[in-house]
Amino acid sequence: MHMSTVLLSALALVAYLVATASVSLRIFHPAGPHFKTTFSAASLAIVLHMLALTALLFTADGQNFSLLNVISLICWLITVAITVIALRTPTILLLPVVYGFASLVQLATLVTPQYSQIQHFEQHLSLLTHIFLAFIAYAVLVMAMLYSLQVTYISNKLKRKDFTAVSRHMPPLVYAEKLQFRLLLTGTILLGLALLSGALFMDNWLAKDNLHKNVLSFIAFLVFALLCWGHACQGWRGKTANMLTISGSLLLTLAYFGSRFVREVLLDKF
Structure with missing residues (x-):
């Protein structure tokens, strides 16, 4: 460097x-x-x-x-x-x-x-599109997870009537929850587009090196899509939404970074 x-x-x-x-x-x-x-x-x-x-x-x-x-x-x-x-x-x-x-x-x-x-992404614009969508989707979904944790914190404080920790510098609960699900829906759509672009344009989409990443990413997409449906149609929120958001984010993190961490960090030491 x-x-x-x-x-x-x-x-x-x-x-x-x-x-x-x-x-x-x-x-x-x-x-x-x-x-x-x-x-x-x-x-x-x-x-x-x-x-x-x-x-x-x-x-x-x-x-x-x-x-x-x-x-x-x-x-x-x-x-x-x-x-x-x-x-x-x-x-x-x-x-x-x-x-x-x-x-x-x-x-x-x-x-x-x-x-x-x-x-060499300049030679593979379709791959660049796939990676760009995947990065943005992951960033947005992690933000949704952070907002879900914030919603949980504010909700718990309000239930205990502890208003000292809920100041004017924190968002109203309804607004924070609304933004959480907007981010969740946006991230889920972007993740779906990333998976679709990968399946359409990558020749080695089902290769051994990519299989676990794609399977975990698809499962994460199903978790997020289920939560979006549950919130819109069944009114899911609170602990259920928080659990599913964190679960989907962890799956996506494993998909994106799991094998690379093992290959670039752990195996390199042995």
Whole structure:
């Protein structure tokens, strides 16, 4: 990794830590966090993260889609989306989680050996379309899971009549739940399109190396689709929705990263 990339990642790490601390230290304060400090640090971190990630992804040999680079890319997408949403609506509970995880990703980038997984997407536009849909779908569905956890937290506090932790800086329960299911529906549609594009355009769709990923992704799609149907037709919400959202997200995480983690991290050590 070039010295300039190391510096960009290190500065992004510091900026993410400042944003995380700015929110966390005053998360339940009546006046709320210092949002100017939080969003200034977060915006700087996002730009630095993007510059470092661009240098790592796009090399002279092609596009390096190693496991860590893919995680960093998805993390960046989620961080940007949550930050933009937080500028318009109260999302205080999610900010320290998102910025804290982004800090860990930057730390991993700095201390973990860099692997190469070179692709040439400019020669395979259909593959690029499939991967783009898959990444966006995963990011949106992880955001839906984060919102489901936020909904559960707010709901539990309201049931216990504990209003000290539910401030004006947190979204109303109905709004948070509505956004959760909008994200869930959007992510499910994108995941379905990603699976369809892969089946149509990838020659090795049913090859041994891809089979477990596609099977787990399809099962995750069925879980999310079932939840969308259950919410629309049966009024599913609360614990049922939370359980299914987390289950689908875990299946999708295993599909996307399970085999690559074993191949690039565990097997490489033996």
